[in-house]
Amino acid sequence: MGNVKGLKCKECKREFPKEPIHVCEFCFGPLEVDYNYEAIGKQVTRKSIQDGPPSMWRYKEFMPIDEPNVVGHHVGFTPLVHAKNLGKALGLNKLYIKNDSVNHPTFSFKDRVVAVAVSKAIEFGFDTISCASTGNLANSVAAHSAEAGLKSCIFIPDGLEAGKILGTLIYGTQLIAVNGSYDDVNRLCSEIAAHHKWAFVNINIRPYYGDGSKSYGYEIAEQLGWRVPDNVIVPVAGSSLITKIWKAFHEFEMLGLLDGKVQTKVFAAQATGCSPVTTAIKKGTDVITPVKPNTIAKSIAIGNPADGYYGVKTTKESGGYGEDVSDEEVVEAMKLLAETEGIFTETAGGVTVGVTKKLVQQGRIKPDETTVICVTGNGLKTVEALNGQYSDLTVIEPKLNSFEEIYSNSVTA
Numbered sequence: 006m007g008n009v010k011g012l013k014c015k016e017c018k019r020e021f022p023k024e025p026i027h028v029c030e031f032c033f034g035p036l037e038v039d040y041n042y043e044a045i046g047k048q049v050t051r052k053s054i055q056d057g058p059p060s061m062w063r064y065k066e067f068m069p070i071d072e073p074n075v076v077g078h079h080v081g082f083t084p085l086v087h088a089k090n091l092g093k094a095l096g097l098n099k100l101y102i103k104n105d106s107v108n109h110p111t112f113s114f115k116d117r118v119v120a121v122a123v124s125k126a127i128e129f130g131f132d133t134i135s136c137a138s139t140g141n142l143a144n145s146v147a148a149h150s151a152e153a154g155l156k157s158c159i160f161i162p163d164g165l166e167a168g169k170i171l172g173t174l175i176y177g178t179q180l181i182a183v184n185g186s187y188d189d190v191n192r193l194c195s196e197i198a199a200h201h202k203w204a205f206v207n208i209n210i211r212p213y214y215g216d217g218s219k220s221y222g223y224e225i226a227e228q229l230g231w232r233v234p235d236n237v238i239v240p241v242a243g244s245s246l247i248t249k250i251w252k253a254f255h256e257f258e259m260l261g262l263l264d265g266k267v268q269t270k271v272f273a274a275q276a277t278g279c280s281p282v283t284t285a286i287k288k289g290t291d292v293i294t295p296v297k298p299n300t301i302a303k304s305i306a307i308g309n310p311a312d313g314y315y316g317v318k319t320t321k322e323s324g325g326y327g328e329d330v331s332d333e334e335v336v337e338a339m340k341l342l343a344e345t346e347g348i349f350t351e352t353a354g355g356v357t358v359g360v361t362k363k364l365v366q367q368g369r370i371k372p373d374e375t376t377v378i379c380v381t382g383n384g385l386k387t388v389e390a391l392n393g394q395y396s397d398l399t400v401i402e403p404k405l406n407s408f409e410e411i412y413s414n415s416v417t418a
């Protein structure tokens with residue numbers, strides 16, 4: 006703990022103190038956490054990590070908090086599933102699913118960022134936690150605020166899935182739906198932040214928040230036996246996760262924790278109905294043109310991504326690419342993952358599986374390379390996406406012949 010020197014502008018490299026700030030006042034670049042890697046290197050070995058708790062806190066030395074975390078003790082260390090059946094279906098011999106659909110406590114990778122953000126907010130002395138959310142962040146902020154005994158006030162675009170709404174309200178928060186897209190909600194929150202001294206996890210706490218998702222990258226490397234994969238396919242909304250997986254791999258490399266070098270190709274995955282980042286990648290530009298989202302993949306529907314520029318940069322630097330899939334392909338991929346691996350992911354996982362299929366067909370991912378697909382959320386929260394996919398259940402009488410009739414019908418059909 007306590008390995009943070011301060012904040013640093015990602016662009017002009019000016020240094021700032023550890024405060025709830027996120028923009029450089031000189032060049033308007035984003036601020037990021039500046040770690041003392043020399044100190045971390047003295048504290049951490051493979052063994053010290055392996056001896057740590059089965060949670061993201063086995064990497065606590067790499068986390069941007071100064072005190073032990075207050076909430077989220079059981080977040081992270083989710084399964085890395087060797088997906089042999091899906092691999093066979095896609096033509097990949099070494100395919101893995103990093104499965105955050107079962108992350109504790111709210112079933113998405115957002116628990117990683119929120120565990121850090123709320124712990125940091127407590128260090129800063131805030132009594133209210135807030136955020137703009139596409140759904141999963143709302144669930145996690147409400148849950149961790151409840152755990153911390155803090156107030157929360159959460160903003161979402163109108164029209165989110167019922168599971169995401171109920172999965173926020175249950176924790177006793179103030180949930181506010183805004184008539185507009187996520188980007189409208191986010192803009193409103195920036196205005197509210199100027200009037201209320203709250204911890205907005207993805208605004209004024211953003212530099213700290215983002216680094217929680219580095220743990221997703223560390224886990225992939227550790228679970229592959231201290232190696233990084235040849236390819237990783239990442240769902241992209243604001244572009245935080247994709248840049249942090251890349252950062253995590255390089256931190257492990259720098260500290261000598263990996264076998265081999267980082268030669269991972271990072272692939273960005275979006276839904277065609279909201280694909281500002283993959284569109285820029287395909288056009289070969291780093292200029293993001295904002296879009297108005299229109300897709301069932303609501304959790305990653307950000308039309309004007311805060312870190313979009315860095316998402317493009319990461320894929321380019323790594324030698325990766327970006328692809329997007331239609332809503333029909335998203336649903337097809339959700340079903341494929343469930344039927345082959347027994348994993349029910351939400352729409353964002355349909356996006357990464359669907360995009361992987363495309364990348365294999367394009368020859369960008371090769372059969373014998375090690376490939377990790379990021380599955381970041383749970384399907385039970387987005388059941389609306391499957392409306393009309395299955396016909397109504399047939400109800401039978403509690404009699405053997407009733408069953409035999411329908412059973413033989415279905416097998417002969």
Ligand SMILES: *Cc1c(COP(=O)(O)O)cnc(C)c1O
Pocket residue numbers: 113114115141142240241242243244245246247304305351353381382
């Ligand atoms: C938020 C979210 C993402 C992507 O988040 P970034 O803003 O790009 O870090 C991916 N998948 C799910 C399920 C999410 O909720």
Ligand SMILES: [Zn+2]
Pocket residue numbers: 014015016017018019029030031032033034
């Ligand atoms: Zn700057």
